[in-house]
Amino acid sequence: MLRQYELVERVKEYDPDADEAMLNRAYVYTVQKHGTQKRASGDPYFSHPVEVAGLMTDLKLDQETIVTALLHDTVEDTLVTIEDIENTFGPQVARLVDGVTKLSKIEQMPENERAAENLRKFLLAMSEDIRVLLVKLGDRLHNMRTLHYIKNPEKRRRIARETMDIYAPLAERVGMYEYMREMQALAFEQLEPEAYATITARLAEIRSEASGQVDAIALAIKQALAEAGLRVEVNGREKQPYSIWKKMAERHLPFEKVTDIFAFRVVTDSVEDCYRAMGVLHTVWQFIPGKFKDYISTPKNNGYRSLHTSLIYENSMRVEVQIRTTEMHRMNQFGLASHWAYKQHDHADGQVGWLRDLIEIVDASHDPEELLEHTKLAIYQDRIFAFTPKGALFQLPKGATPVDFAYAVHTDLGDQTVGAKINGRHVPLRTVLNNGDVVEIIRAQSSEPQLSWLGHVVTGKARSAIRRGLRAKERAEHAEVGRQLFEDIVAGMPAKIGRKAIKEAVERLQLRDEEELMAAIGTARLDDREVMEALIPGSTADLPNRPAGPVRDGAISIKGLTPGRPFKLGPCCHPVPGERIVGLLEKGGDSRKGPVIVHRIDCDELAEGIDEDWLDLSWGEYSSGAPVRLCMEVYNRPGTLADITGVLARNTANIRRMELIEREHPFGSYTVDIEVQDLAHLTRIMSALRASDAVAQVERL
Incomplete structure (x- = not known):
């Protein structure tokens, strides 16, 4: 564990103007507040925030970030409050600590809700200040390094799964590949212990059999480039066990068939030397078609830049080579953290543009499962590149469709999509995009998201926006039904109902607005008596009581x-x-x-x-109707539900409940609970519905 003076010296080495007194005060504060608390390893608890602060100094981050790392667990695990932090260390540190801290009341929530609420708060704080993410990643990395001390295997697996699903992809999205690789390796060891042990053992065998081979290949690459007049550094390494296992799983290969186990990195002085080096390597050794990727001219979303190619070395050995400049290498190792150290507070470039999509997903998600699902879709990275007709570039996950592309350009464009052209040809909206496709979206102002789109979109942004649009449309339809029923309710009221009475009814029922009132009536969440009483208190005193549930003796x-x-x-x-x-x-x-x-x-x-x-x-x-449930297939077009309620009203059928089951263009499936007087009454109602242009089919359930 870093001692107090060692931590301060580290910060002063790269930031001579850092507030030494503030750093010392934060170190002493975390030691005092965590007191005698112990970690699962038996170490003092304060050793954890001190080590996280040490990780932040490795990234050369500013003093507020170092102090935040020292204090990040005090609010969650001690009696310290955010107000205490603000009074002692100022509002900026307090805001950062609050962003990293988990919600105070989430321990009573179910596991999925707790995870979702943590993630929701974390993403919102991260959008305001990316340093929240950097501290959180450091916190998670150190926790993963000590995960083996936790005795409960299920808890270890849960933490490892969360790391693999959320934090490793987040590290990748901000270009912190060193953090990503170590997190994946530690999580893989817990989640797939047998596979980890097998691959690690096989790598050890290869290492002993090919002793010195990695160094020999690196030397050969360096000599070939030196003969061409290029000054470079070359390093070789084995691929991580997790990346090997992932390739085996995706391509259904045994270990023996995974050929590019060795990877080499060539570091040059300039961008021009990168392309010259690639040309030399492709001349000396045969390169594998389809394996060349140019992330220099077209960087990844996280700012990653490099040339990738695969070569066939002696004895048909395949090796992967990455070529980059010294500056690119520094940025590629620690991504946004490295960027922050050199350009503090300037994080408006493309590395964090994807944060806007994450925040839109947070706003649009309807429940915990949706939030977790959409966020995972948004942060995983296996990308293709597609262009607008004007040449604007968009990165999307593999498997993306024109609908995903439309939502990537703008949410309104996605909502109004009616068709697409790929490379000038009309294609179905479920067509999968390929690298380099030019995509033209055909839109119509009157169009809206379709339920069927959920079957072929792959981005979290598209999925959350579609679901939000469908919920809004369903709510509007229910509100339209509610307005029809509301007119019948107020017709029997003892006084005329004006806007003021409706506004007061909304307040009494604790609803958001009039639209929600009408939707509640349309979905039978409110019955006639409740609405009348909310409009004019006491107006139902003389009305006979009618049962709300199944019809019983007396009705x-x-x-x-x-x-x-x-x-x-x-x-x-x-x-x-x-x-x-x-x-x-x-x-x-x-x-x-x-x-x-x-x-x-x-x-x-x-x-x-x-x-x-x-x-x-x-x-x-x-003296009262009997309940009947109908299933209706209706045409999905404006005014349909109004036509249906009109048919039911003309045939004196009281609607007790209506629910949308499925919407698949051009139809929508509804179940409707109504009250009828007798069999003849039911027959007349069903005949009238079948005769309506709005209804394709109706059956009694």
Whole structure:
């Protein structure tokens, strides 16, 4: 563990103007506040924030970041508050510490919600100041280095999975490849211990068999380039066990078939020398077609720049070679952190442009599962390049479609997409893009996101935007239904209803606005009585009470039951007056006094009873409707739901609930619960719906 003076000296080496007193105060503060707390390794807890601060000094970050690293666990694991941090170290450090700190109340949440809320807060803080991410990555890296001390294997696997899914890809997205590789290696060892052990052992065998071969290849490359007048540095290394395993899994290869296990890095003085070196290597050794990538002229989103090529060395050995300048190499190792050290507070370049997409996903995500899913899609990086007709370049994941491209350009363009051209040819929207494609999006102002798009988009931004658009459309449709029903409700009110009464009703029901009120009525989250009472308190006092749940004794009478015996209409078959009915004793109930379930004579549930449990019943007098559930296939176009509610209203059918099940252009599937007076009434309603131009099909469930 770094001692206090050692940490201060490290910072002063690259930042002579750093506030030494502030650094000393932060070191002492974290030691005092963590006190006697211990880590799983048995070390004092304060050793962890001190080591994280040491990692930040390796990146040559500013003093506020070093202090944040020292304090990052005090709010979460001690009695210190953000206000205490602000009073002692100032508002900037407090803001950074708050960004790294987990939410205070998340421990009571389910695991997925806890992870999502952590990620939500972290991403929002990161968008305001990227140093939050740098400290968090350092924190996670040190935790992974000591993960083996945790005794619970399930906890180790959970932390390793989170690291592999979230933090290693985040490190890659900001170009911190050293952090990414070490995180992946440590997580891989926990998640796939057998594969890790096998690949590590095979690498050890190759290392012993080919002793000195890596150095010999590096020397040969350097000599070939020196003869061409190029001054370079060449380093060779084995690929990481995780990258080998990933290639084996993706290409279904055994270890023996993975040929490019060795990789070499050539570092030159200038960009011109990079291209000259590549030409020399391609002349001396045969290069493998399709393996050349130019990330100098077209950098990755995270700012990574290098030339990649694969060569066939002696004895048909394949080797990968990366060629870059000294400046590129420094940036490629530590990415944005390296950029920050040399251009502090100037992080508006392309390296963090993807943060805007992440924040849009945070705003659009509907629940924890969506947030985690969309964020993982957004931060994983296996990219292709595509162009607009005017030459603007966009990087997308492999497997992306024109819809993903449209949303990458702008959310409004994605929402209004109706077609696409790739390289001048019309193509289906589900067409997968290839590297270098020129994509032209055809748009229409009246268009909107389609449910079917979710089957072929791969970016988190597109998926979250589509779901947000579908929810907005569904809410608008429900609100339209609600307005129709609202007119019927206010028609029976004792006084005229104005805008003020509606506004006050929204406040009484604790809703956001009038639109949400209408949507709640349209989806039957509010019944007539609740709406009337919210509009005019006390207006329902003289109304008869009607049951909110299944129709019971008093709303409908049944002949064949002893007086007072409870019954309910079967939710499996929803019998209505006019149909032949049979009673079946509720399971476990008293044979003489227990509740009776009323079924249609053709209900499948009757097969589970025995003859002795059957009761021969018939309909008596009734004063209220019986519930029926319909399934409708309707045309997906403006005004459809208004037409349907109009048909139901004209046929005096009370809508109790309506739910969208699926929308697949050009149809939408709905279930509708209505009340009918008898079988003849139901038949008339279904005939009217089938005759409507808005309905393609309707069936009773």
